[in-house]
Amino acid sequence: MMMTEHPQVQSLRKRLRFRTMVGWLMTGLVALCALLTLTPLFAVLGFVLVRGISRFGLDLLTKLPPPPGLSGGGFGNALIGTVLVVLLGTVISVPFGMLTAVYLSEFSNADDRQKEIARWVRFGVNVLAGVPSIIAGVFAYGLLVVTGIFGYSAMAAGVALAVLMLPTVVRTADEALKLVPREVRWASVGLGASNYYTIFRVVLPAALPGIVTGVILAMARAMGDTAALIFTALFSTFWPRSLFEPIATLSVLVYNFATVPYRPQQELAWAASFFLLMLVLLASVASRLVIRRYVQR
Amino acid sequence: MTTATPVPAEMGRRSRSPRERLIDRLFVRLTLALAVATAVLLAFIGLVIAWQAVPALQRFGLGFLIHSAWNPVPGREDFGVLPMLYGTLVSSIIALLIAVPLGLGTAIFLSEDFIPPQPRMAISFLVELLAAIPSVVYGLWGIYVLIPALLPVGHWLHAHLGWLPLFGTEPVGPGMLPASLVLAIMVLPILTSIAKDSLEAVSPELRQASLGLGATRWWTIFRVLIPAAISGIIGGTMLGLGRALGETMAATMLIGNANQLNVSLLAPANTIASLLANQFPEARGIQVSALMYAALLLMLMTLLVNILAELIIQRLRAKYE
Numbered sequence: 069m070m071m072t073e074h075p076q077v078q079s080l081r082k083r084l085r086f087r088t089m090v091g092w093l094m095t096g097l098v099a100l101c102a103l104l105t106l107t108p109l110f111a112v113l114g115f116v117l118v119r120g121i122s123r124f125g126l127d128l129l130t131k132l133p134p135p136p137g138l139s140g141g142g143f144g145n146a147l148i149g150t151v152l153v154v155l156l157g158t159v160i161s162v163p164f165g166m167l168t169a170v171y172l173s174e175f176s177n178a179d180d181r182q183k184e185i186a187r188w189v190r191f192g193v194n195v196l197a198g199v200p201s202i203i204a205g206v207f208a209y210g211l212l213v214v215t216g217i218f219g220y221s222a223m224a225a226g227v228a229l230a231v232l233m234l235p236t237v238v239r240t241a242d243e244a245l246k247l248v249p250r251e252v253r254w255a256s257v258g259l260g261a262s263n264y265y266t267i268f269r270v271v272l273p274a275a276l277p278g279i280v281t282g283v284i285l286a287m288a289r290a291m292g293d294t295a296a297l298i299f300t301a302l303f304s305t306f307w308p309r310s311l312f313e314p315i316a317t318l319s320v321l322v323y324n325f326a327t328v329p330y331r332p333q334q335e336l337a338w339a340a341s342f343f344l345l346m347l348v349l350l351a352s353v354a355s356r357l358v359i360r361r362y363v364q365r
Numbered sequence: 366m367t368t369a370t371p372v373p374a375e376m377g378r379r380s381r382s383p384r385e386r387l388i389d390r391l392f393v394r395l396t397l398a399l400a401v402a403t404a405v406l407l408a409f410i411g412l413v414i415a416w417q418a419v420p421a422l423q424r425f426g427l428g429f430l431i432h433s434a435w436n437p438v439p440g441r442e443d444f445g446v447l448p449m450l451y452g453t454l455v456s457s458i459i460a461l462l463i464a465v466p467l468g469l470g471t472a473i474f475l476s477e478d479f480i481p482p483q484p485r486m487a488i489s490f491l492v493e494l495l496a497a498i499p500s501v502v503y504g505l506w507g508i509y510v511l512i513p514a515l516l517p518v519g520h521w522l523h524a525h526l527g528w529l530p531l532f533g534t535e536p537v538g539p540g541m542l543p544a545s546l547v548l549a550i551m552v553l554p555i556l557t558s559i560a561k562d563s564l565e566a567v568s569p570e571l572r573q574a575s576l577g578l579g580a581t582r583w584w585t586i587f588r589v590l591i592p593a594a595i596s597g598i599i600g601g602t603m604l605g606l607g608r609a610l611g612e613t614m615a616a617t618m619l620i621g622n623a624n625q626l627n628v629s630l631l632a633p634a635n636t637i638a639s640l641l642a643n644q645f646p647e648a649r650g651i652q653v654s655a656l657m658y659a660a661l662l663l664m665l666m667t668l669l670v671n672i673l674a675e676l677i678i679q680r681l682r683a684k685y686e
Contacts, residue, residue, distance in 0.1 A: 205645075289497075
């Protein structure tokens with residue numbers, strides 16, 4: 069069977085071999101890219117897990133941070149502070165964001181002028197999503213801290229976080245409202261219900277899982293945010309007493325304690341990172357599950 | 366997705382009391398007002414910052430941009446933002462130089478059928494998780510893991526390539542290199558996901574036509590798919606640039622916060638965002654205003670980049686929907 073091949077066939081064969089090799093090489097290369105992209109994820113998760121989990125216990129959640137150099141204690145005040153500040157941000161951003169989304173998805177199709185407005189609002193929300201969190205912090209600082217309206221306080225921090233949460237809330241609520249079939253609205257209006265009744269009793273409840281998911285995601289992001297808090301909430305080593313005073317938060321605790329030379333404080337920073345990471349990952353995974361079930365339904 | 370139709374206002378009007386109609390109209394007005402407020406918030410943020418920056422704007426003018434002193438001592442205040450401007454731009458550009466090839470490679474890996482859909486979805490999810498990790502955690506990790514790991518690399522670079530100005534200083538730990546690396550990690554998710562989305566948006570006919578003409582898979586990827594998806598890829602890169610420019614905590618914790626202009630990547634530097642993070646809590650008087658001026662610059666930079674990205678991506682969406 070072995071015959072000397074025509075030179076043209078030979079060169080074709082060579083080219084084919086070359087192409088196959090290049091194909092494998094490139095495939096290997098992009099697989100390597102994916103691997104390299106995921107490496108930091110596991111590196112960060114691994115280190116935070118190993119260094120953060122050793123300090124874990126009830127003390128961590130119920131005690132105040134120890135004075136510099138001393139061991140023991142926990143970050144109970146920062147945990148409460150984080151919850152307070154994030155709740156404030158949620159309380160401010162959710163009504164704003166939801167009603168904006170209601171306008172975008174329910175009322176903006178009436179005429180060309182309104183469509184134009186909706187286009188601009190969506191554009192503004194998208195650009196707002198790209199505003200760095202430190203700018204949200206500077207904004208709250210300039211509006212509330214420098215002017216002395218609130219000073220360094222949980223309130224100022226809540227406003228800064230609300231700015232960061234707003235785009236996420238608007239976008240996810242907008243998407244969730246669009247998923248509600250329009251027949252539902254027709255049915256409600258056909259039965260004689262008014263706009264606001266239709267929205268509040270029919271459309272919003274139907275879109276609720278999607279909206280809640282978005283709010284949870286926004287809260288998770290806000291929980292981990294630091295830049296907006298370091299000069300609005302500042303920090304405190306005591307239990308929070310009011311919303312108008314500086315307040316401790318987990319993320320600022322990580323930032324402050326990461327750079328001090330004392331071992332116990334550094335350990336606390338790792339433990340707080342572990343805690344933050346767990347909260348954020350839990351929220352991401354949970355919201356993803358809710359979305360999947362919701363979209364499938 | 367089907368867009369929702371509005372509830373026409375005329376429907377069922379006869380059966381409604383005037384009061385109900387009034388409430389209805391007020392409700393529509395209210396949502397409109399809030400929607401406009403949300404859009405105008407951006408301008409309001411800029412206004413508040415610009416307002417606070419006025420004293421520094423008057424005193425330093427545009428010289429602020431090319432001046433490199435930062436002296437908050439009362440009575441001898443002198444502020445210039447050049448080293449931070451340089452640090453912001455250079456750290457972001459290096460981060461992109463690292464992240465763009467990696468992200469594009471990952472996007473290709475995830476948008477073509479190299480592996481079955483299940484693991485592909487898992488990997489996409491993990492890449493998204495990368496974006497969920499708080500930046501302060503990246504900072505902590507950077508200080509205790511990345512910087513010690515990079516020190517020997519830095520020493521090697523300085524010893525063997527020290528004649529290059531890029532590696533011209535002895536590494537001290539924090540500096541441009543670790544900061545840029547962490548920034549690269551932080552912009553990877555958005556870059557990857559947008560590149561992946563735009564590669565997946567390329568119509569299947571295009572790919573089939575190319576393969577049908579006898580092109581190999583890689584020829585198709587490089588000559589057909591990437592050119593077709595290029596606006597999305599560029600848009601994603603711009604969004605990544607916007608993130609990198611404004612990223613604060615990781616940069617602050619890793620870049621060394623030295624207000625100096627040094628070409629060496631191993632030397633400590635500073636970014637505008639780090640400057641703000643470091644100095645706001647203790648700032649007084651004209652220093653606050655100078656910081657606001659710097660914040661205004663940062664905001665303008667990120668806005669410009671984000672608006673460009675948004676326009677590019679919007680054009681892409683119009684093309685494929």
